[in-house]
Amino acid sequence: MLLEINPENPQHRLIQQVVNRLKGGAVICYPTDTGYGIGCDLFCQKAVKTIIHMKSRAKDKPFSFMCSDLKNISDYAHVSNTAYRLLKKNLPGPYTFVLPGTKLVPKTMVTKQKTVGIRVPENPISRMLLEVLGNPIVNTSLPSEEGTSPLADPYDIDCLFGKRVDLIIDGGEVYSDPSSLIDLTGDVPVVLRVGRGDVTPFL
Numbered sequence: 787m788l789l790e791i792n793p794e795n796p797q798h799r800l801i802q803q804v805v806n807r808l809k810g811g812a813v814i815c816y817p818t819d820t821g822y823g824i825g826c827d828l829f830c831q832k833a834v835k836t837i838i839h840m841k842s843r844a845k846d847k848p849f850s851f852m853c854s855d856l857k858n859i860s861d862y863a864h865v866s867n868t869a870y871r872l873l874k875k876n877l878p879g880p881y882t883f884v885l886p887g888t889k890l891v892p893k894t895m896v897t898k899q900k901t902v903g904i905r906v907p908e909n910p911i912s913r914m915l916l917e918v919l920g921n922p923i924v925n926t927s928l929p930s931e932e933g934t935s936p937l938a939d940p941y942d943i944d945c946l947f948g949k950r951v952d953l954i955i956d957g958g959e960v961y962s963d964p965s966s967l968i969d970l971t972g973d974v975p976v977v978l979r980v981g982r983g984d985v986t987p988f989l
Contacts, residue, residue: 788944789804789954791804791957793817793910793911796911796914802918805915811826811832811833812952813826813836814954815928816912816915816957818909818912819908819982820981821936821964822928824840824924825852825923825926826923828895828924829921831894834892840950848896850904850925851904851922851924851925852906853916854913854917856906859906861890862902863888863891865885868975872970872987875987882903884967885901885904905925935962941956965983968988975988975989
């Protein structure tokens with residue numbers, strides 16, 4: 787199912803439709819500031835397992851997830867004073883931050899090192915989904931074959947994945963550009979991957 791939502795001013799009634807599906811255990815494809823991704827409600831373990839199977843992901847490599855804001859992050863991660871200042875200055879934005887996870891995070895989303903990957907997206911559709919749902923949303927890239935470019939057009943995504951997910955949000959074309967990955971578990975930030983987000987503040 788392809789659901790068109792205004793990418794600049796998302797219609798609340800349509801967002802609510804998606805949220806209802808997420809609460810019911812749906813796996814969705816949705817736009818973020820770094821491309822289209824696949825996700826579900828963080829606390830729906832059946833849906834999480836579906837995504838793990840779709841991505842052929844090892845169980846010891848958890849997905850990152852999206853939070854609505856900095857306050858929401860503090861529910862799911864331990865944030866030091868240094869990390870807080872950096873997060874406050876750079877979120878929302880195209881970053882994934884590695885932080886120590888709290889007990890609220892399901893075990894399938896925590897690494898062996900007890901860390902989690904958390905994002906706060908700039909994309910208006912993603913932001914409103916998170917605010918209305920009230921829970922984090924799992925975030926991972928679309929499955930892709932080696933040598934192929936990530937899909938940017940929701941109609942192309944629907945052709946390939948329409949039968950593998952419960953809902954695809956059409957938020958217009960969004961070209962893939964991975965988030966920058968920053969480790970904030972120690973006293974000094976560590977840049978693990980340079981992506982769309984400017985890493986200068988973390989050097």
